[in-house]
Amino acid sequence: MIKFDWQYTGDSPIYVRTFMRQQGISRTLLKQIKFSGGKICVDGIPVRVTYKMRANQRLEVTLPPEIPSDHLQVSNTSLEILYEDDHFLVVNKPAEVASVPSHIYADDSMVNRVKGYLIRTHAASQVTHIVTRLDRETSGIVIFAKHHFAHTVLDTQLKQHSLKKTYFCVVSGVVKQQHDVIDAPIGREPGSFIKRMVRQDGKSAQTEYWVAKRMAQSTLLRVRLHTGRTHQIRVHLASIGHPLVGDFLYGQQTNPWIHRQALHCASVSFYNPFAQRQITCYAPMPDDFATLIERENSI
CATH class of the missing domain: 3.30.2350.10 (Pseudouridine synthase)
Structure with a gap:
């Protein structure tokens, strides 16, 4: 069983359910705890979510089995x-x-x-x-x-939007803008279950990019998403005339150095409330991506 406990340090009494929500427990999870085998105790005694906690009391929550x-x-x-x-x-x-x-x-x-x-x-x-x-x-x-x-x-x-993801990609052509934000709604392309496109009745989408390296026939970009739409980076960059190298769906899969879309999620950063610290992780560029940059830079 997975358990968590917190001490209430406030001055005024507080409902258990309110205190649980303050710790990040959603309404859905709260229902599962109540009705699917979890436990809620204050100072070791089982209580209802309508119980009012007082200062220095400790709440213990046991998650239901998954x-x-x-x-x-x-x-x-x-x-x-x-x-x-x-x-x-x-x-x-x-x-x-x-x-x-x-x-x-x-x-x-x-x-x-x-x-x-x-x-x-x-x-x-x-x-x-x-x-x-x-x-x-x-x-x-x-x-x-x-x-x-x-x-x-x-x-x-x-x-x-506090969980941050940074991507690197190689796009066709030389991107002139050093930095820009593409703000264009994205929706399904008519007649396709998979493909997306920029369309006025689509969902709001924002993609920010910075030029990391310009090469003779392509550009290495650092990209940050401000929304999470399907194929967002691929659609947005294709919409400004710079599809990802190797992208068969939105560009051409003709590059001899990479046989997939040249897109790599290089870092993520999120807050870990259980450890009370920010976690940042990095993933090195894979060999085919690094080879593509080396070869494109040598043209």
Whole structure:
């Protein structure tokens, strides 16, 4: 069982449910704790969420047990772990590996690999909670939470845009603007289930970029997302005439040095409330990405 405890240091009495919400426990998780086998105690005594805590009382919350899916296949392929504690697991995803299983990639996505890792390490919860995802061809950092509460914490940070992700990409052509923000709504392209496009009735999307290196026929960009739309970087950069090198969907897959879209999630930064500190992780550029920059720079 996974447990958390906090001491209330306020002056005025406070409802348990209010104090729990202040600690980051969502309404959904609160319901699960109440009705699915969790426990709520104050100074060791079980209480209802309407109980009023007084100064210096201690709240203990036990999360309900999480039941792993029998339908999720286990992969024992090793992981490149960038950060791990009792609450979070940050890994470096190779290109060509899907983030989540599908009917095409059912057995060896990152979710399958993390499930195998949680089982091998006898984790307190063996349910996989993926927080951030990458397209199959995109390399770099993917974050997993080790329990529902940790997932709730990071999901809130994503919605508040306080979880920061930085990407590097190589785009076709020489980008003239040293720095810019692309602010253009994104929606589905008519007739396609997969492809997106900039369209006025789409969802708001903002992508900020800085030129890191100009080469003869391409440009290395550092990119930060301010929203999280599907294919956002790929769509936005294609919309200004600079599609990603190797991107078959929004550009051309004709570069001899890389056989996928040249996009890499290089760093993430988030606040870990359980350790009360900021966590920043970095993933080195993979070999094909580094080779592409070297070759393009030598033209």
